[in-house]
Amino acid sequence: MAALPEEPAEVVVKPDPEGVAPPQLPPAGPPAAPPTPADGEAAAGSGGEAALPKPAPPGPAASPAPTDRQTLLAVLQFLRRSNLRESEDILRREARLLGEEVAAAAALSPSAPGAQGTPGGEADASGGEALLSRVVAAAAAGGAAAGSAAVGAAAAPGGAAVAAGPPVKVGSCVPVEDQPDVSAVLSAYKQQGDPALYEEYYSGLKHFIECALDCHRAELSQLFYPLFVHMYLELVYNQHENEAKSFFEKFHGDQECYYQDDLRVLSSLTKKEHMKGNETMLDFRTSKFVLRISRDSYQLLKRHLQEKQNNQIWNIVQEHLYIDIFDGMPRSKQQIDAMVGSLAGEAKREANKAKVFFGLLKEPEIEVPLDDEDEEGENEEGKPKKKKPKRESMGSKSKKQDPNAPPQNRIPLPELKDSDKLDKIMNMKEATKRVRLGPECLPSICFYTFLNAYQGLTAVDVTDDSSMIVGGFADSTVRVWSVTPKKLRSVKSAADLSLIDKESDDVLERIMDEKTASELKILYGHSGPVYGASFSPDRNYLLSCSEDGTVRLWSLQTFTCLVGYKGHNYPVWDTQFSPYGYYFVSGGHDRVARLWATDHYQPLRIFAGHLADVTCTRFHPNSNYIATGSADRTVRLWDVLNGNCVRIFTGHKGPIHSLAFSPNGRFLATGATDGRVLLWDIGHGLMVGELKGHTDTICALRFSRDGEILASGSMDNTVRLWDAVKVFEDLETDDFTTATGHMNLPENSQDLVLGTYVTKSTPVIHLHFTRRNLLIASGAYSPQ
């Protein structure tokens, strides 16, 4: 357990309890697909102690603790709310146990159940360098406590619990409450102040800030909102309902408009009883609101509060706010406005300091085959193309190792199969015919409209080679269309397959059952709206996630469901395959994102930290990182290797609904309900652009294949094209801005928009660039 304090962030779940490195066991054929949950369970239960994969390197420096404790409490609260008593008990036991450990810096507590003892002992044995397969441990613990029936359900929260465990330990520098009850958190609002004076305090501060020098005013104004919220909550908690109401009435108009949604939640909260179980409230309580203020301004504030003996406000500042002080010029109003808006204030600067390997992995060298092999590959692809032997240019690009790229084997990736190679070759050939886009050469847009969807289309994805489109619908169906003349066929039944001559050249053709050929296949299995869908890169699998809390893996050979991944107990909002296949990520209402491998029925990693629903998830092109967008209005970047949160991007004023990495891996584009697209430099952790123009939620973002154009699709029925080259070319990434993160964003959205294309009445919910840079957009026609 000595290793744990070094673990930096909230969640660490170690991969692969079965001791088989993922690449060695890539999903074989459809028949030999991932294990069924029952098998997996048995395997997981027994195989916990098997050999671990490569030890993780020690993480970066520990992150500051206070919020982590809060996170733990939030998780506890969450579990209780979900009626997961067992898990909660386990977690609480463990948390207390861990707390004791912190205090004593000692070995295992005797009270730990047997299953838990295993990882602990192992940790001791491994001398703190190996990370443990904590999921298994947790699952086993959960199973032991809850009985075998509840294993499936309890396993995941157990994982979450464990995930949240380490931070408590990390928080050894601050006193940890041994009573991790939510009422304890709430009781932080016990105050001595006179409720009648609250308004006076607040307006006094308001007066002070408004009279402050211009350069400080903008910075100090950031205080208004968190103070307002906490003062209101204090009033409510102490059951001064009338005072609370009048306080709210009087000052809510002063708050920035982007906090409107939270204010609405807050306004409905008028009784102490309501505070229990209100998520937004809990977020305020359990996480400190982060403000970034220059030292001068902070001194000014401090002096003022001390002069006025304004203990009430000072207490709040001390207890509920985290003031990130920096040296230098105070920021301007515009700079501040660009960065604030998230549920818990800005990201701390330290949060974005970790090094991120944003470069691309080296492409495997592929011998471009001779002509006849070529033909074969094309036949299989079903799109005969005139091939042009041209390879030198392709290879040269990928030969050099990107200095920012992660080591090739940083995370284990599946080995390329022959069919993958063929596909890569195809891809390269198509790439030679790719249209070079730019402001003068805009892409053509082909719009696939779903007709008669009756407002029921909830997710769309297109295969990389643009041969299939999948739609997820509110009626729980998943429908796959072929958009090429090649129809969708299933493989023959086992009996028929045995009759086939396996040596023949066209065996792949022969296994297909012609009778099943159709343009559309409907996949039944979910029991709620399908909110996300993703094709695997090799087009053999399809993932879908749904309101019913499951992620399902479908075979596109047999058009049947292979696995239902259970873990999220609440609606799953999004899922996506890794660009290299095998792994996939999902995120949902339970506020965590999970990393899975197709052949494991339990998640490999749980990324916890968001304060509200995880609404969208995307893999970095090098598959080493995952970006998640959330309803808490932040975007986080997670390291797949160790589960750390390596970037927190704040600045959106509404829930994030779309994410896109640039093809070179350096930038991230995010779109939210506020109708803005924000662009981020991943390496520096900076916001580098803001694209305004949409008037409604941005549901889809996509960079062109070479990254010159960013396309955005929105609920306002438009597709917009933006000049990505221009945004990124004149970045001011000098030392100062990099150090402080204070960007001056140019107001140039109008110059950057290259085109706006309005549909008749079709919200655009998916965008996809074909390999030749044709833009495919899609959405469901919804007559007004």
Add this chain to the structure above:
Amino acid sequence: MAEEKKLKLSHTLLPAESMKVMAEAMGIAQVPEETCQLLADEVSYRIKEITQDALKFMHMGKRRKLTTGDVDYALKLKNVEPLYGFHAQEFIPFRYASGGGRELYFYEEKEVDLSDIINTPLPRVPLDVCLKAHWLSIEGTQPAIPENPPPAPKEQQKAEATEPLKATKPGQEENGALKGKGPNAATPDGKGKEKKAPLLEGAPLKLKPRSIHELSVEQQLYYKEITEACVGSCEAKRAEALQSIATDPGLYQMLPRFSTFISEGVRVNVVQNNLALLIYLMRMVKALMDNPTLYLEKYLHELIPAVMTCIVSRQLCLRPDVDNHWALRDFAARLIAQICKNFSTTTNNIQSRITKTFTKSWVDEKTPWTTRYGSIAGLAELGHDVIKTLILPRLPAEGERVRSIMEGPVVSNIDKIGADHVQSLLLKHCAPVLAKIRPPPDNQDSYKADYGSLGSLLCTHVVKARAQAALQAQQVNRTTLTITQPRPTLTLSQAPQGPPRTPNIIKVPSSITLPMQTLVSGRPSTPTQPSPPPTKYIVMSSASSNSASQQVITFSTSPVGTATSPVTTTVASLQPVVKLVSTAQTAPSATVTGNVQKYIVVSLPPPGEGGKGGGPPAQLSPSAPPGLALPGLAPPAGATIKQEPGDSPPPPAGPPTPFGKANGAQGGMAESPQ
């Protein structure tokens, strides 16, 4: 401010009263006030919480409308059992009731007889989801196809027409970006080069202010096809082409071409007296007017003279005694009325200028009967007010002139026909107006005293008009339009041709040759179904004498219309008052010559006259009569009137006529009565 208001709204609480009512409904009689208040607070809070969660589902479902399903899922999140059963997909009809000092909103739950549900035929299975591809953009430009919204919305066209400096043209911002970038484009490599080269060459061209005359190849082809079809000999094609003009959203850029085509076409064909072509061109104008995506104001300077020419030109056909050019005049008059209604403003004064033009030519003594007819028709179509102020006062004089021709000693046949038409036109238009403005006792003598020689005829017409109005009042829920708007939409359908002489000029489509009143025609229900339109015809024939109402409304589908057309069926079921007439007399081919009530305006010329085939009239001169020096009216030679608002002073004559009020149905020529 708006957000503050919203936030205030969120303070709303359910009244404690509701709790009481609900408790009573559950059979709990005495709930203390305090409990009610507590319950109300709690319930309000929970409802808000659930609604906020439901909103989340709406957002994730990529919708803009909250559904009951969203609420169910939100309940499920809270571990609350959702509601089961049938769901209202859309609107939940809450009803309001008050009484006993209580105000209630409630949801009416009707008791449904299961057997009723079982016995009703199953509703049609909703169409399955399907995928349809179209080009939203081709290399940066959005093609003008029906799948895309019209390139320039009507509001923008209007803004351009009225405030040319402010308006920005579509694609201008893109061009602006191109301007800066043109020369120093990124280095193209390999394949991209060929693609880019023509674009780069094109760049300097684009620096010029965007020319409206650039048409893509497809557009040019379309234009060619459409114009050929519109004036060609195949009626089916023409119907299709007109359909396209009337509905296609992407015609904005071709509008100048069409406008010129029409104006030039009228100019040439008036000279050549080619009646058929003139009719076709007017139908094109009508189709353009009907297109909801086009704003024509910029092209009125070409269209108005063309239409005016077709109203008042002295001669429109080779044989004025036989050919039914009157129908064209009527049709064009209606067009001009529609133009006035749509585009007349206080700055351009279109209506008053047109009124002045008509009045001037009518007043002139030397005006030939054809022009006279046109002027009167044009004025009459402008509405009741115009008829009252401009036509009625001149009735005695005009009646005298007609009488002198009809009863006078020796006149040309042509004049006689003209006078006859003018008389019936006056009667037709004046009678309804008189019926409205004159008090009921209709006395032949007083009419004679007031309106001269036309008085007695007018009197009988007024009596009939009154009877009709009464009838109409009785059947007010019936297809009102059928009676108040007794106008044929396409008058040319009644234009009879001397079969041997001009066999190929007008081929009337089968669907409109029927001597029927097209009332429910208009556009077909689907824009992609051009011809034959799924029209329903209401045949109004002269009734047999035994019918008291003298009105038989026949409801029949067009012979080619598909019987399964949903529109047809629904209408039929919704309007049970419409009777199907079974007498042989009202078969579609029933004659309308004897139409006493003149529901169908265009009467056939006396059969005998066609046989006469009188020699062509003396006036073959292509130009308008010399007396027709009208401002704003193009002589057929084709000068255009000026449209600058400042050009002509606001005319003193021509009182502003409120069309919407007096003549609300004027423009709706053939709109469906639903």
